[in-house]
Amino acid sequence: MRRFFITLTFLVPTLLGSALVLSDQIQPLLDVAEERADQEQVSQTKIDSMDDDTSLIVNEYITVSKQIEGLRVYNAQMRKQIDRQEERLKEIDKTMKEAQVMQRQIPPFTRRMLAGIEKSIELDMPFHLAERKERIAFAKAAIDNPTVSSAEGLRQVLETFNVEMEYGRKLDNYKDTIDIEGQPREVNVLRVGRLSLVYQSSDGSLTGAWDNKEREWVELDNSYRNPTKKGLRIANRLATVSMLELPIPNPEAVK
Numbered sequence: 001m002r003r004f005f006i007t008l009t010f011l012v013p014t015l016l017g018s019a020l021v022l023s024d025q026i027q028p029l030l031d032v033a034e035e036r037a038d039q040e041q042v043s044q045t046k047i048d049s050m051d052d053d054t055s056l057i058v059n060e061y062i063t064v065s066k067q068i069e070g071l072r073v074y075n076a077q078m079r080k081q082i083d084r085q086e087e088r089l090k091e092i093d094k095t096m097k098e099a100q101v102m103q104r105q106i107p108p109f110t111r112r113m114l115a116g117i118e119k120s121i122e123l124d125m126p127f128h129l130a131e132r133k134e135r136i137a138f139a140k141a142a143i144d145n146p147t148v149s150s151a152e153g154l155r156q157v158l159e160t161f162n163v164e165m166e167y168g169r170k171l172d173n174y175k176d177t178i179d180i181e182g183q184p185r186e187v188n189v190l191r192v193g194r195l196s197l198v199y200q201s202s203d204g205s206l207t208g209a210w211d212n213k214e215r216e217w218v219e220l221d222n223s224y225r226n227p228t229k230k231g232l233r234i235a236n237r238l239a240t241v242s243m244l245e246l247p248i249p250n251p252e253a254v255k
Contacts, residue, residue, distance in 0.1 A: 106150040110143050114157045117164060125197040125210050127167070127189065128174070135160050168194045173235035178217055180206060190231045196246040200228045209247045220247060 118136050121129075139160045143153035172191040177184050178199060185206070187199040197210040199217070207228050208219045220228075227246055233239040 103150060106154055107143065110150070110154045110157050113161065114139055114143065117157070117161055120164065123212075125191070125194060125212055127172070127191050127197055132164070135163065167191075171231075171235050173232050180208070180217065180219075188232055190228060190235060190246075192231070192244070192246060195248050198224070198228050198231070198246055200225070200232065204229060212249055 114136070121132050121136065139153075139156040142148050142156040145153075170191075170193065174189055174191075175186060176189045176199070177186050178189075179185075180187075185201060187201050187206070189197065189199045191197050198208065198220070200207045204225060206219065207222070207225045208217050209224075210216075211218045224245070224247065227244050230239060230242070231244050231246065234241055234244075
């Protein structure tokens with residue numbers, strides 16, 4: 001029993017010594033393994049960081065690519081608009097050149113037109129002569145005035161022309177003083193467009209018409225007395241519109 005204890009006592013230091021020797025041999029390995037684990041952790045951290053950076057760069061690339069594509073579409077649209085604007089500018093430039101040519105032609109055209117209207121009044125039936133001649137004088141003053149634009153002068157002449165055109169479409173009556181057998185008489189005048197111009201005295205005793213060929217007033221027989229009276233009532237809106245038998249000059253060939 002004592003021998004066994006001595007032997008066991010001898011083995012314990014021997015085992016402890018061997019364990020210490022193994023510990024000294026394993027520790028470097030453990031240190032290396034720990035260091036390698038630390039390095040792997042650092043590397044993994046770097047990899048994770050690089051992965052995040054890569055994802056961020058990829059997202060930014062996708063965003064920038066979309067922006068670039070949007071800019072390409074926008075630039076294409078702007079290019080089309082610029083092309084259309086350049087074409088429009090060319091059209092405007094052409095129109096302005098044509099307008100300049102037309103502007104130089106307006107004054108002589110306006111004067112010729114006004115002269116034609118004035119001549120037509122001289123050859124027309126003598127109704128509202130004072131009013132019509134005053135309108136001609138007003139238009140002539142406008143085109144002779146240097147402060148009035150060519151466009152305004154033309155507008156005045158066109159307005160005069162339109163009024164003359166309207167005379168041919170309307171039934172009209174007014175009072176006037178005309179010479180009958182050398183004596184001035186106040187009469188009621190009935191105008192049917194430019195077809196007929198007749199008069200009747202206030203008492204109805206005299207009825208006549210304008211002879212445009214002879215350029216004078218001529219007396220009519222009694223058959224035109226009632227139609228003329230009826231026409232005056234229609235013009236004054238005292239009677240409904242109906243057929244009238246009035247003298248109409250024969251049409252003449254246009255030379």
